[in-house]
Amino acid sequence: MTQLNTKLVHGVPVTDNATGAVNPPIYNSSTYAFESVGSMPRWDYARSGNPTRDFLERQIAQLEHGVRGFAFASGLAAIHAVLSIFAPGERIVVGSNIYGGTYSLFNEHFNRWGLVSYPVDTQDLRELEHAIGGHGEQAPAKAVYFETLTNPLLQVNDVHAIAEIAHKYGAIVIVDNTFVTPYLQQPLDLGADIVIHSATKYLAGHSDVVAGLVAVANDILAARVYYSQNRLGGVLAPAECDAVRRGIQTLALRLERQQENALAVARHLDEHAAVARVHYPGLHGEAVASKGLRGAGGVLSFEVREGVNPADVLNNLQTFRLAVSLGAVESLAEYPARMTHFELPRSERLKVGVTDELIRLAVGIEDVRDLIEDLDQALAIATGHAQAPQSLELASLFR
Ligand SMILES: *Cc1c(COP(=O)(O)O)cnc(C)c1O
DSSP states (O other): OOOHHHHHHHOSOOOSOSSOOSSOOOOOOSBOOOSSTTOOOSOSBTTTOOHHHHHHHHHHHHHHTOSEEEEESSHHHHHHHHHTTSOTTOEEEEESSOOHHHHHIIIIIIHHHTOEEEEEOTTOHHHHHHHHHGGGTSOOOSEEEEESBOTTTOOBOOHHHHHHHHHHTTOEEEEEOTTTHHHHOOGGGGTOSEEEEETTTTTTOSSOOOOEEEEESSHHHHHHHHHHHHHHOOBOOHHHHHHHHHHHHTHHHHHHHHHHHHHHHHHHHHTOTTEEEEEOGGGGHHHHHHTTOSOOOSEEEEEEOTTOOHHHHHHTOSSSEEOSOOOSSSOEEEOTTTTTTTTSOHHHHHHTTOOTTEEEEEOOSSOHHHHHHHHHHHHHHHTTSSOOHHHHHHHHHTO
């Protein structure tokens, strides 16, 4: 079984039950019996491992071309476990444009703990190399941490180029592949050592479960991440493991439609009079392919023109729900400055391009004509070219 779509559906063969069930069972057991004192059972206690989680962990290892996978109770639990393999005093170079929760984990929790994070624009490979090398003054960094597609400006990071530089200095390459998924890129194939997912997003795909996944490239890293997983204990429960397993089966179909819709929405907004700028790498297909991506994904962002209040756009959307998160079947819209990126101080936020005019869309699998109509009517209200439906209703009440 070598092709990706087949792997998505089948995962690893289910062989541990006598019923012929085509799906792996949900084992709701926290403990497993020993045959006798001194026996070494495959499973003993569910935090350490259980067959339902094992299926999902082998599924993500297979899809990301890793030697071993790990499932966590959230994306941040996964990131926490991975960063815990380092020691106080060690230095990690971190992409300057990362998920707000990860930024806070680095800058509050891990800095207090003694792990030094050093922010760098990962688009600038010269600056990156100086930072990893320690500017000739410090020991080289132990790791580089970044996201394949930055959030919310969707800049494409070149995993292969970054990994080559990092490995020159012996630094481990850690990639958050949440926005991209193994369907569009397998970072381990491009030189990364650890891949992390908030499986809450595309992998689960239905806004009904919070989960994190990790895949690693070698057995040494596997042993270290397993220690963190088992001792910090942020593991994913069996029922949630099953929800993510099922989500992964339809990843290809969902993402194909989401990308098709995102590209149509991006092209439409790019021509819209109320829109100043659209950020979607799919508008520049060559940039995507040259950096090893098989597609641009389903998230895009745009800046409204001066004089257009982004809150008026967001508050008047009907089909797009006003919510954080992404990667699900339904379309979501959010205001990064006040929602996903509020953890960043205003100056930091503006430095990474999260302006007060920016709106992020996570495009779902609906009919794209409905999505475009929805954006058009909200933009019309925000630019004063139409009245909001609520105010119309109120107006008729008082007539
Ligand atoms: C959502 C997200 C996370 C955090 O994952 P949770 O499942 O919410 O804990 C980390 N990285 C990225 C890129 C995300 O979008």
